[in-house]
Amino acid sequence: MTVPGQRISILLPDLRGGGAERISIVLAHEFARAGHQVEFVLRQARGELLDEARQSFSVVDLDTARVRSVLRKLVTYLRQRQPDVLLAAMWPLTCIAPVASRLAGLRCKVLVSEHGILSAQYKDWGAAHRIALRATTGLGYRLAHRRIGVSDGVARDMAGLSSMAPDRFDTIYNPVPPRAEPSEAAIAAAEALWNAPPGQRLVTVGTMKAVKNHPLLLRAFAQLPRPGARLMFVGDGSERDALVSLAQELGVADRVIFAGFHPDPSPFYRTADLFALSSNYEGFGNVIVEALSCGTPVVSTDCPSGPNEILEGGRYGRLVPVGDEQALAQAMSDALAAPVDRDALIQRAADFAPAIAAQGYLALLDLT
Known part of the structure; x- marks a missing residue:
């Protein structure tokens, strides 16, 4: 049985023309077709895909130049809008979102998804960064309702970083819409x-x-x-x-x-x-x-x-x-x-x- 009319907020750094951003727009259209209300929440409202998103969805600009300011503004947003679901993509937003939901006192379901192999992406950033990566994923992932990797390998990497059991992570492959026949x-x-x-x-x-x-x-x-x-x-x-x-x-x-x-x-x-x-x-x-x-x-x-x-x-x-x-x-x-x-x-x-x-x-x- 489908549960219609849920308010789904999608949290992203911005809407530049990357893979995770494009995927989020594709998913947003599918959620809307299923009868849900979708809103994008951006750390900064910028990027090549911003106008495309605005044509179909509400877009909220947290207007935060620094990541450390996101938590406070996201808590305020959640208290005001009270979405039923918060989807957060890409670290560190995937760790900030579950904490913000708890601080806002909401029961909204928080789903976090990673689109890359973080241990490889940040392997040259030094020991302090590795410690921060492990600490934040260990906290944020545990507080999330669901945790998704876009491949089995990404899900395994998430589990390893956060020292969580692999069976607490799910894999959902990226949606790749078929393109129209070229002219x-x-x-x-x-x-x-x-x-x-x-x-x-x-x-x-x-x-x-x-x-x-x-x-x-x-x-x-x-x-x-x-x-x-x-x-x-x-x-x-x-x-x-x-x-x-x-x-x-x-x-x-x-x-x-x-x-x-x-x-x-x-x-x-x-x-x-x-x-x-x-x-x-x-x-x-x-x-x-x-x-x-x-x-x-x-x-x-x-x-x-x-x-x-x-x-x-x-x-x-x-x-x-x-x-x-x-x-x-x-x-x-x-x-x-x-x-x-x-x-x-x-x-x-x-x-x-x-x-x-x-x-x-x-x-x-x-x-x-």
């Missing part, structure tokens, strides 16, 4: 960028930052025994200039395409022959699901922890050791030569439909 004009624009016939087109999609280890992908690409192959980077970021220099150093600059950021990368998935992910770690890996939904084969590093789970240990794509450029090059070469069951890939991607994820959240909150 003929969008496909033509992608084709123009490839400037090469099909058969040897490799694409990667994501922000150019250290954790994605794009230099590994470039070095593996340089080893491919396919002089006609092309590698396209869809995305932008702080590592772009270094990647351009490395492509020149490796002698493959004329076969590497830097397409820049595109809000809808589906034309590039659909015109590519292979999608490659070279990350050192991933909380989940939405881009893998996006590629599968287009019927595009996948090669990925077997990094902690989402890719292995999405690809079911290699059933739906090839997995290679993290940091092994020779293994990555060989896997890409083999994948380009292998037949593709596109229907199977598309069917696997359907397992991550937004309605499935939203149902998981509502079930944990006893709202179904």
Whole structure:
């Protein structure tokens, strides 16, 4: 039996164009379709997705430049608005929210979710930060009604950091909505960028930052025994200039395409022959699901922890050791030569439909 009309508040740092922020908007629409009232609560009302959220939902700005000010303002918000459910994503908000709920004297259900592997994300921040991370997760997670990781690996990491039993954590995979079929004009624009016939087109999609280890992908690409192959980077970021220099150093600059950021990368998935992910770690890996939904084969590093789970240990794509450029090059070469069951890939991607994820959240909150 569905429990309608619940007031659900979603707490985030902001609404920049990241994965967790996009996922929260997708879930918000699903909660609204189920009859619930959704409101976004932001530490700072800014980001590329802010206007999109405001078109459908109320947005509250806590207007706190510093994290240490969030607790007081969140307590005030909770007392005034009195939501039935508070969903908090991303540490330290995942630890602040349960404490704020207790201080506000509310009975609202607090669900916290992490979207990355915190122990890896903050491993170089020093001993004091590690102690603070363990202390805050140990308190905040215990006070939460439910605790969610977006992959089994993230859930295990949450349990380890907080010294809690693994069975007190749940896994709900990220919702990845199917994209509309690209227009003929969008496909033509992608084709123009490839400037090469099909058969040897490799694409990667994501922000150019250290954790994605794009230099590994470039070095593996340089080893491919396919002089006609092309590698396209869809995305932008702080590592772009270094990647351009490395492509020149490796002698493959004329076969590497830097397409820049595109809000809808589906034309590039659909015109590519292979999608490659070279990350050192991933909380989940939405881009893998996006590629599968287009019927595009996948090669990925077997990094902690989402890719292995999405690809079911290699059933739906090839997995290679993290940091092994020779293994990555060989896997890409083999994948380009292998037949593709596109229907199977598309069917696997359907397992991550937004309605499935939203149902998981509502079930944990006893709202179904």
